Amino acid sequence: MESVIVAIDGPSGTGKSSTSKAVAAELGLSYLDTGAQYRAITWWMISNGVDVDDPLAIASAAAKPVIESGTDPSAPTITVDGLDASGPIRTQAVTARVSAVSAVPEVRARITELQRSIAAAAEKGIVVEGRDIGTTVLPDADLKIFLTASPEARAARRSGELKGKEATDLATTRDALIKRDQADSSRKTSPLAKAGDAVEVDTTDLTLAQVIECVVTLVEEKRAAK
Numbered sequence: 758m759e760s761v762i763v764a765i766d767g768p769s770g771t772g773k774s775s776t777s778k779a780v781a782a783e784l785g786l787s788y789l790d791t792g793a794q795y796r797a798i799t800w801w802m803i804s805n806g807v808d809v810d811d812p813l814a815i816a817s818a819a820a821k822p823v824i825e826s827g828t829d830p831s832a833p834t835i836t837v838d839g840l841d842a843s844g845p846i847r848t849q850a851v852t853a854r855v856s857a858v859s860a861v862p863e864v865r866a867r868i869t870e871l872q873r874s875i876a877a878a879a880e881k882g883i884v885v886e887g888r889d890i891g892t893t894v895l896p897d898a899d900l901k902i903f904l905t906a907s908p909e910a911r912a913a914r915r916s917g918e919l920k921g922k923e924a925t926d927l928a929t930t931r932d933a934l935i936k937r938d939q940a941d942s943s944r945k946t947s948p949l950a951k952a953g954d955a956v957e958v959d960t961t962d963l964t965l966a967q968v969i970e971c972v973v974t975l976v977e978e979k980r981a982a983k
């Protein structure tokens with residue numbers, strides 16, 4: 758079977774992670790959550806006293822943390838300097854600051870290089886999810902998907918995920934999500950954007966199973982045509 762590289766981009770709450778993991782598991786591919794890498798470097802900056810409101814301070818520390826991603830879709834891992842970061846990267850403290858940290862060009866250059874080397878090492882192929890995978894990180898990906906959904910649907914999904922952890926009301930989640938998407942879409946270096954050759958899938962009225970089935974079919978078609 759030919760190796761295949763799949764890029765899945767889109768704003769938060771569109772089902773990117775659940776879809777990417779399930780598609781990779783079903784097709785025997787590796788899986789990379791690039792948002793987790795930006796969250797991990799943000800967590801390291803906060804934990805190490807770097808002023809995350811100062812892009813120059815972020816830039817000069819960008820090369821320091823050692824970030825490692827495990828790419829098994831049934832048990833993805835993320836460590837920073839050898840420490841498990843999977844819990845802390847999902848806290849509000851990190852979520853509120855990740856857009857500012859990930860907008861710094863030195864951070865993006867560092868993480869982009871890491872992402873390319875992980876993709877190149879995946880023998881059977883990989884599903885890579887993020888914001889700029891199809892446009893910047895892997896512009897030659899075999900298949901590019903851009904997931905979208907209405908802000909209401911996205912906020913409802915996100916607040917479902919947060920339930921019991923750091924529960925907030927729907928309107929607060931919706932506002933925070935829109936603000937983060939605006940920051941991610943308007944930054945200068947590789948913003949959140951749909952690649953010209955990406956297939957757009959609006960997930961607003963689809964179940965997760967339907968989205969997975971749609972993407973699996975698209976990957977299989979690409980593989981058959983290779």
Ligand code: DC
Pocket residue numbers: 769791792793795796855856859860886887888889890937941
């Ligand atoms: O997918 P996520 O919500 O975990 O991503 C967290 C943040 O990381 C997101 O707000 C923007 C940034 N990000 C990015 O700039 N580029 C990527 N390829 C992935 C995420």
